[in-house]
Amino acid sequence: MTGNATRPRLNRVVAAAGPKAPVRIVHLGLGAFHRSHQAWYTQHAGDSAEWGIAAFTGRRPDAAQVLSEQDGVFTLVERSDAGDTFEVIGSIVEAVDGNDVGRLAALLAAPSTAIVTLTITEAAYATDAADAEHSATPLGRLAVALAARKENGAGPLAIVSCDNLAHNGTVTREAVLSLADTLDPGFADWVRANVSFVSTSVDRITPRTTGEDIAEVAVACGYDDAAPVVAEPFRNWILSGAFPTGRPRWEDAGAVFVEDLEPYENRKLWLLNGAHSILAYAGQLRGYATVAEALADPLCRDAVEKFWDEAARHLPDELGVPEYRAALVERFSNSRIAHHLAQIAMDGTTKLRMRALPVLAAERAEGRPGDGAAGMIAAWMAQVTSPADVKDPLAAGIAEANTLDGDRRTRALLELLDPGLAADPGVLAQVHRLQDRFTASSTSASR
Numbered sequence: 001m002t003g004n005a006t007r008p009r010l011n012r013v014v015a016a017a018g019p020k021a022p023v024r025i026v027h028l029g030l031g032a033f034h035r036s037h038q039a040w041y042t043q044h045a046g047d048s049a050e051w052g053i054a055a056f057t058g059r060r061p062d063a064a065q066v067l068s069e070q071d072g073v074f075t076l077v078e079r080s081d082a083g084d085t086f087e088v089i090g091s092i093v094e095a096v097d098g099n100d101v102g103r104l105a106a107l108l109a110a111p112s113t114a115i116v117t118l119t120i121t122e123a124a125y126a127t128d129a130a131d132a133e134h135s136a137t138p139l140g141r142l143a144v145a146l147a148a149r150k151e152n153g154a155g156p157l158a159i160v161s162c163d164n165l166a167h168n169g170t171v172t173r174e175a176v177l178s179l180a181d182t183l184d185p186g187f188a189d190w191v192r193a194n195v196s197f198v199s200t201s202v203d204r205i206t207p208r209t210t211g212e213d214i215a216e217v218a219v220a221c222g223y224d225d226a227a228p229v230v231a232e233p234f235r236n237w238i239l240s241g242a243f244p245t246g247r248p249r250w251e252d253a254g255a256v257f258v259e260d261l262e263p264y265e266n267r268k269l270w271l272l273n274g275a276h277s278i279l280a281y282a283g284q285l286r287g288y289a290t291v292a293e294a295l296a297d298p299l300c301r302d303a304v305e306k307f308w309d310e311a312a313r314h315l316p317d318e319l320g321v322p323e324y325r326a327a328l329v330e331r332f333s334n335s336r337i338a339h340h341l342a343q344i345a346m347d348g349t350t351k352l353r354m355r356a357l358p359v360l361a362a363e364r365a366e367g368r369p370g371d372g373a374a375g376m377i378a379a380w381m382a383q384v385t386s387p388a389d390v391k392d393p394l395a396a397g398i399a400e401a402n403t404l405d406g407d408r409r410t411r412a413l414l415e416l417l418d419p420g421l422a423a424d425p426g427v428l429a430q431v432h433r434l435q436d437r438f439t440a441s442s443t444s445a446s447r
C-alpha cells in the first residue's frame with residue numbers, strides 16, 4: 001500500500017511538518033492508542049517544539065519500521081457519524097524496535113529525557129524476576145535502562161502509565177521496584193528517590209487500523225500513509241503525580257491534573273471499560289462483531305444499564321454520572337468506528353478484576369446482590385468456551401476449567417479471577433445461574 005506513480009509516501013517534507021523536536025519523552029508500546037492519545041496531546045501542547053517522543057514497539061519491530069520509513073509522521077483520522085477529518089501528527093521523532101535495549105538505555109541515560117510513558121497493555125504489568133535479567137518484556141527493559149540512567153547520574157524522571165489499569169502508577173512502581181531489586185538491591189533505593197510514578201486515566205476509543213482506512217487516507221489526503229490511526233473525536237486525560245524534570249504543557253490540549261485520581265479512574269474503568277467487557281462477551285455470544293452492533297441489542301443494553309446502575313452508586317455525585325452515561329451511549333453508537341469485540345475481549349481475567357470485581361464487592365458490602373457486576377463475569381464464562389478464541393495470560397487455566405462440568409467449571413473459572421469469591425457459595429450460585437441468561441440467548445439470537 002506504499003507509494004504509487006502519482007502519490008508520494010508521507011514523510012516530514014510531504015506533510016510540511018516543522019523540524020523535529022528533541023527527544024525528551026520515551027514511550028514503550030508503540031500501538032494505535034499511543035498515537036491517537038499521548039502523541040496528539042504532545043503535538044497540541046503550547047511548547048510542543050521542545051518535546052519529541054522516541055517510541056519503542058512492544059513485541060515486534062513492524063510498527064517501528066513502517067513509521068521510520070515516514071520520519072515518524074502519520075495521519076490521525078478523527079471519525080464521527082458526521083464524517084472524517086485528517087491531521088498529520090509529528091510529535092513522534094524516532095520509532096524504535098522494542099528489542100533495541102541499547103537505544104532505550106542510551107535515551108534514558110540522557111539527562112534531557114524527562115518522561116517515560118507506557119501503553120503496554122494491562123497484562124504486561126505482571127512481571128517476574130527473570131524479566132529484568134532477560135530484557136524480554138517492556139518493564140524488564142525499562143529496569144535495565146533505568147540502571148543506565150543511575151550509572152550516568154542523569155537524575156530524576158517521571159514514568160507515566162497510560163494503560164487501563166486501576167492504580168496504574170502504583171502498579172508500575174511496584175513492578176519496577178521488584179525488578180530493580182533483582183538487578184541490584186541498592187538500585188531500588190535509587191528508583192525510590194529519583195523516579196516519580198504518575199497515575200493517569202486515559203480515554204479515546206481507538207480501534208485497530210484496517211486496510212480500508214489506509215486506502216481512504218490515500219484518496220482523501222493525496223499521499224500514501226502506511227500507518228494512519230483512526231479514533232473517535234472524544235479524548236480525555238487526567239493525571240496525578242509529579243514531573244521532577246518538567247513536562248509538556250499538556251493542559252493546553254485539555255489534559256487535567258488532579259490530586260486524587262481514584263474517582264475519575266473508577267468512573268472510566270467501570271462505566272466505559274466495564275460496559276465494553278459486557279458487550280464483548282455478551283455481544284459475541286449473540287453473534288455481533290462490534291460495540292455499536294452489540295449496544296443496539298436489547299439484552300446487551302439491559303446488561304450494561306444494570307451494571308451502570310450498580311457502579312453509579314459507588315461514584316461521587318459531582319462526577320456527573322448521568323451525563324457521562326449518556327455520552328457513552330452516544331460514543332459507543334458511533335457506527336463508523338468499527339471497534340471489534342474480539343479485541344476488547346482479550347485478557348479477560350486481568351480486565352474483569354478491575355472492571356467487575358470492585359463493583360460486585362461494593363454492592364455486596366451494602367447488602368445487595370450485584371447482579372449487574374456478576375452478570376459481566378457470567379457473560380465472560382459463557383463466552384470463553386473455545387480455546388482458539390481465548391487470548392488471555394491465564395488461557396491454560398481457562399482451558400483446564402473448560403474440561404469440567406456445571407458448577408465445578410464455574411468455580412474453577414471464578415478461582416482464576418479471585419479465589420475468595422470462588423469460596424463464597426452465594427457468589428458461585430449467582431454467577432452460575434446468570435450464565436444461563438447469556439447461553440440461552442446466544443442460541444436463540446445468533447445470526
Ligand SMILES: NC(=O)c1ccc[n+]([C@@H]2O[C@H](COP(=O)([O-])OP(=O)(O)OC[C@H]3O[C@@H](n4cnc5c(N)ncnc54)[C@H](O)[C@@H]3O)[C@@H](O)[C@H]2O)c1
Binds near residue numbers: 122
Ligand atoms: N485502544 C484504545 O482505545 C485504548 C484506549 C485507552 C487505553 N488504552 C490502553 O492502551 C493499551 C494499548 O492499546 P492499543 O490500542 O495501542 O493496542 P495495540 O495492540 O495497538 O498496541 C499495544 C502495544 O503494546 C505491545 N504489547 C501488547 N501486548 C504486550 C505484552 N504482553 N507484552 C509486551 N508488549 C505488549 C504491542 O506490541 C504494541 O506495541 C491498551 O491495552 C489499554 O491499556 C487503549
Ligand SMILES: O=P(O)(O)OC[C@@H](O)[C@@H](O)[C@H](O)[C@H](O)CO
Binds near residue numbers: 122204206272277343
Ligand atoms: O484497551 P483495553 O484492551 O484495555 O480495553 C478495550 C477497550 O475497552 C478500550 O480500549 C477502550 O476503548 C478505551 O479504554 C477507551 O478509552
